[in-house]
Amino acid sequence: MKTEMLVDEAIEELQNKINDTAIIACSGGIDSSVAAVLAHRAVGSLLHCVYVDTGFMRKNESSEVTEMFAEMGIDLKVVNASKRFFSSLEGVTDPEEKRKIIGEQFIRVFEEEQKICGAKFLVQGTIAPDWIESGGGERDVIKSHHNVGGLPEDVDLDIVEPLREFYKDEVRAIARQLKIKSSERQPFPGPGLAVRVLGDLTESRVEACREACHIVETRIRESALAGECDLPWQYFAALLPVRSVGVHGDTRVHGETIVVRAVTSIDGMSAKYSPIPHKVLASISTEITNALKGQVNRVVYDITHKPPGTIEWE
CATH class of the missing domain: 3.30.300.10 (GMP Synthetase; Chain A, domain 3)
Incomplete structure (x- = not known):
């Protein structure tokens, strides 16, 4: 299927699923950026984009992400939560526990932002390798992903994952079609430098x-x-x-x-x-x-x- 058709179908599906305010975590990575642009084109001002500085970002990451979204004409709210993340992970060395805690803290941050914007939906940039490695279907868990295995059971948001069935090469192709600056950036894990x-x-x-x-x-x-x-x-x-x-x-x-x-x-x-x-x-x-x-x-x-x-x- 041509990339242009994939984009049109993804936007249409988002329009059918999201009928109220939505929120998305924008890390600046290709997955979340593509999900954000697709959702923004689908529902416009209903989408609230939030960038969480966890303290585990790459060098100059925060300024680069802010600049990139400004160039795309998408409003981005920056939340500095580094103290919160470091505190919650103090003394934790097990990689699975790290990912679970990071996932939970991400959701807690968004629950706070949800109260501010009244979001009913959480858009995520989950792609196929994420849920496969997290034990989707009959597969064993290889590693939990903070936007898959790390979600707490009591999350009070409807999850929307427009890229769930796509692999990284397909997401890159969609990013190029959408003219996203991060289309050729190398992958960066959701938990950042914490892993x-x-x-x-x-x-x-x-x-x-x-x-x-x-x-x-x-x-x-x-x-x-x-x-x-x-x-x-x-x-x-x-x-x-x-x-x-x-x-x-x-x-x-x-x-x-x-x-x-x-x-x-x-x-x-x-x-x-x-x-x-x-x-x-x-x-x-x-x-x-x-x-x-x-x-x-x-x-x-x-x-x-x-x-x-x-x-x-x-």
Whole structure:
């Protein structure tokens, strides 16, 4: 089916489902952005777009998302809830529990926003891999997604998921059809850096992961533009609670480990690790350990395909 027809059908379906005020979480990622634009075209001012700064966003993410929605002519309300999220996740290290708590906190934020705008519907950017990995149908749970498995049972909103049956490559095609700026942005997990920081979610550890992710994204993008490598489908850093002995100058350090992950994929259901040149990886390693001196002293590269590993570490 042509992308233009998919867009028309999605808008018509949203018009049939939403007959009152709706609210949507806009992270700036491709899934939520496509869902927001489709819903906005379907119901206009009935849609209230909310961006929640959880404290687990990428570097400069909040300003970039605000600018992108302004360019599309869609009003966006920004809610800074970072203290709330950090507080609720204090001491939590289990990845499934993290995702459940993040999902619940997201909904609680929206319930508060719901009281302000009177929303009856919650539009979500759930795509097929989300509910498949969350145990949709007869499948086992691989990992819960905060907009699938993390929803509390007492949520008082009708859920609308216009992208539920689509895969990532199809969503990208729809985004290009809608001329969304984020159509070529790499995927970013709903829980953000919270699932890229393994172990305790302290502000200093999250900030270290944020800086490492920024370095990885910048250097790989620059290398691809220079023709040194192909641009991967997704590329990022994760912080591991694995300490090892290292040396900075003449000083012994006992720092943590950053793992660099880059994969090629079409729809996210399967993926191959990207063969990033050693020269590029060495540059990334040097920059990360210099930027995070004393905190991180070892950088490794993940060469695991999906399956057996998932793309994100948690």
